[in-house]
Amino acid sequence: MMRLIIEYAYTRSVLVTEDNVGRLLPAADQFCVLGIVQACADFLEARLCLQNCISIWRFTDVYFCPELRCQASRFILQHFEEIGRASQEFLELTLAELCDIIERDNLNVKQEDVVFSSVVRWIAHKPHERKGYLSTVLPKIRLALMNPDYFLNVVKMNSLVKDSYADCKCIILNALRTMCNSRFKTLTSCHYYSPLSRPRLPYAILLAIGGWSGNTPTNVIESYDIQADTWVNVTQKEDNPRAYHGTVYLDGFVYCVGGYDAVEFFSEVCKFDPVTHTWHKVAPMHSRRCYVSVAVLHGCIYAMGGFDGYIRLNSAERYEPKTNQWSLIPPMHEQRSDANATTLHDKVYICGGFNGEHCLSTAEYYCPETNQWTEITPMSGRHSGLGVITYGEEVYVVGGFDGVSRLRSVEAYNPLTNTWRAMPDMIVARSNFGIEVLDDRLFVLGGFNGFTTTFYAECFDEKTNEWCSIQDMGIFRSALSCCVVPGLPNVSEYCTPRDSQKPPLSTYERELQF
Incomplete structure (x- = not known):
């Protein structure tokens, strides 16, 4: 030595x-x-x-x-x-x-x-x-x-x-x-946590970013504390309002891709550091993309379809954070805005959407190894403004708009059999909502129910095969986007304070204040 x-x-x-x-x-x-x-x-x-x-x-x-x-x-x-x-x-x-x-x-x-x-x-x-x-x-x-x-x-x-x-x-x-x-306890009573019931801090938090609230886009960011079933407003002053954008988490950063601010259709991409609470611009996309679909695969971000202010797009591109560059990949078989995407088994799946004339029931996947898009069995119905997420080794398609009404329906795609199966309906019909998987449960947040935007949130547990309500978000909004952020060293900054013994008010208690 x-x-x-x-x-x-x-x-x-x-x-x-x-x-x-x-x-x-x-x-x-x-x-x-x-x-x-x-x-x-x-x-x-x-x-x-x-x-x-x-x-x-x-x-x-x-x-x-x-x-x-x-x-x-x-x-x-x-x-x-x-x-x-x-x-x-x-x-x-x-x-x-x-x-x-x-x-x-x-x-x-x-x-x-x-x-x-x-x-x-x-x-x-x-x-x-x-x-x-x-x-x-x-x-x-x-x-x-x-x-x-x-x-x-x-x-x-x-x-x-x-x-x-x-x-x-x-x-x-x-x-x-x-x-x-x-x-x-009664709904209006004040319940105080004791050391035996104080919720622990979660390992991962769910961020709900931006969206359309009232008559304008919003810059509000809320964090969902799953252990306490509460939402915490973590909006930063420098956050820009945006709606119909895509959000992903990759290598410690939250990326917001494309979108719309009621004036401009964005090609810009910004990344948020949840540790330092700072935003930074990265290389813009080749195309302006509102109603964009995004996904992460093998350390790259994929942005697909959308609306550039003139036409619905079938083009797609891939971002590599190491080089800070976007490169075009082959176009999809369909023009798709208001679609949604996810990744499963080394492939990027995109489902549904709107082609400028019709809501779509088609779906396809991109394989980086072959650099090709392949169509899969269509869904049982048309879905625009839907949620698409990987859950339990299947691709779940949730809600949306079929051209007539907002949907509660859910179906799951098995890539091994190339088939869809019906799943239990959501509690509330909705389109253009946030969707994510956290702690082995599937969460849907906000959206438009056919009459108004909503702050209502619910989750699905495949173990019980049931949907249940969770705490409502702090504001009504649709066209938001979500991502899950794991392992933050400063996770307490995104959660309900544990040293504050009084929990937040329930939805009913908040309504009584107005």
């Missing part, structure tokens, strides 16, 4: 390997050779995985590597479900370390029963030593967020809880009381 340090002093380079990093970092730290310390930290960060993240996190308790500690901690929190279920390192955590992890707001779990199961697994590893810790660990779990049946039949009846019931009784009763208060 000393030889490597001396060689680094002369060459400013060092070879870090899996065999030497465990000894090289302590030696470099002892002699304050910060360049080697950083090289070792970078090496370990690049190799973070489910099997070593906890040991690397604990390593930074001894040696000062703040960025590595932050990344290891974030990795543990983001992958807690897998770590708690299978990691051997997890079983060796101390009580303090376990509590530090599971009490975090940004612990990434879809259901609190995952946390309880992981705690039970940790205690069972050394039962005689750890079963007395249950009353210390249990308050760190958001018990009141659990499904009531799971809480009563699994948690309350667990043998560890029963054996420690004298110590855990108050915790169990508080959880039941909080659960009942939140479940049966």
